[in-house]
Amino acid sequence: MTTATAKSERSAKPLISVDNATFGYGEVPVLESVSIDVEPGSFLGLVGPNGSGKSTLLDLMLGLRRPDDGTVTLFGEPADEFDAGERIGYVAQDATEAARDMPITVREVVEMGRYPRRLVGRFSSKDRRAVEGAMERVGITDLASRRVGRLSGGQRQRVFIARALASEADLLALDEPTVGVDAESREEFYSLLADLNATGLTVILIEHDIGVVTTYATDIACLNRQLYFDGDPSAFVETDALEQAYGTDQHVLHHDH
Numbered sequence: 001m002t003t004a005t006a007k008s009e010r011s012a013k014p015l016i017s018v019d020n021a022t023f024g025y026g027e028v029p030v031l032e033s034v035s036i037d038v039e040p041g042s043f044l045g046l047v048g049p050n051g052s053g054k055s056t057l058l059d060l061m062l063g064l065r066r067p068d069d070g071t072v073t074l075f076g077e078p079a080d081e082f083d084a085g086e087r088i089g090y091v092a093q094d095a096t097e098a099a100r101d102m103p104i105t106v107r108e109v110v111e112m113g114r115y116p117r118r119l120v121g122r123f124s125s126k127d128r129r130a131v132e133g134a135m136e137r138v139g140i141t142d143l144a145s146r147r148v149g150r151l152s153g154g155q156r157q158r159v160f161i162a163r164a165l166a167s168e169a170d171l172l173a174l175d176e177p178t179v180g181v182d183a184e185s186r187e188e189f190y191s192l193l194a195d196l197n198a199t200g201l202t203v204i205l206i207e208h209d210i211g212v213v214t215t216y217a218t219d220i221a222c223l224n225r226q227l228y229f230d231g232d233p234s235a236f237v238e239t240d241a242l243e244q245a246y247g248t249d250q251h252v253l254h255h256d257h
C-alpha cells in the first residue's frame with residue numbers, strides 16, 4: 001500500500017476511521033485488513049474493479065454493516081451505533097432508478113431531508129429556507145413542482161443531493177451516481193460535487209471512471225479486497241496501484257462514457 005500522507009501528519013480528526021477492517025458475506029473475505037481515514041472536507045474517490053468491495057467498504061464506513069474484524073468509527077462513534085442519520089446524505093447505487101416510480105414532486109423529495117426534525121406539513125421557516133436553499137444550490141429550483149419520476153437521471157441525482165443538503169448533512173456518499181447519465185450532464189454533475197466539496201461538504205464517491213476521480217477528488221482509495229493506494233491524485237498517477245488492483249482486468253480502465 002502506498003500512503004501519500006501518513007495518518008500522523010494529518011491534523012484534523014478523521015470523520016470516518018476504518019482500522020484493519022475485514023469483512024466477508026460468507027467464508028471468503030470481500031475486504032481484508034483495510035485501514036483508511038476520511039478527513040473532514042475531503043473528496044474521496046473510491047475506485048476498484050467490479051466486485052472489489054467498494055460498496056461493501058462504504059456500507060462499513062456508514063455503519064450499515066459491521067466488520068468481522070477491526071473497527072470503524074463515524075464522527076468519532078462506533079459506526080454501527082451511530083444514530084444521527086441526517087448528518088449523512090447517502091445516494092445508493094439504484095436510488096435514482098427507484099425514484100422513477102415515485103409519484104411525488106421534487107420539492108417533496110427534498111423536504112424529506114427535514115423529516116427527521118419536523119412532521120410533514122409542519123415546516124418552520126428555517127425548514128423552508130433549507131429546502132429552497134438546497135434546491136437553488138444544485139440548480140433544480142425550476143423543477144420544484146415536477147414529478148421526480150419524470151426527470152432525467154442527471155436531474156434526479158441533483159434532487160437526491162438537494163435532499164442531503166436540506167438535512168444539512170456533513171457527509172455526502174454516492175455509489176456510482178452517473179450510471180446511465182449522458183457525458184455532458186456527468187461533467188456538470190461532478191463539477192457540482194466539487195463545488196459543494198469546496199464549501200466544506202465531505203464527499204465520498206464510488207466511481208468506475210478513473211479520469212473523473214483523478215480530476216475531481218482530493219483523495220483516492222484504490223481497492224480490490226485490500227487497499228492498494230490511499231492518498232492524493234498526483235501521487236496516485238505516479239504509482240502502479242491501478243495495475244496491481246485491476247490485474248488482468250485492465251480493459252475497465254479504458255472504457256469511455
Ligand SMILES: Nc1ncnc2c1ncn2[C@@H]1O[C@H](COP(=O)(O)OP(=O)(O)OP(=O)(O)O)[C@@H](O)[C@H]1O
Nearest residue numbers: 025026030048049050051052053054055056057208
Ligand atoms: N449481500 C451480499 N451477499 C453476498 N455477496 C455479496 C453481497 N453484496 C456483495 N456481495 C459480493 O461481494 C463482493 C464485493 O461486492 P461489492 O458490491 O462491495 O463490490 P463493488 O466493488 O462495489 O462492485 P461493483 O463495482 O460491481 O458495484 C462481490 O463479489 C459481490 O458479489
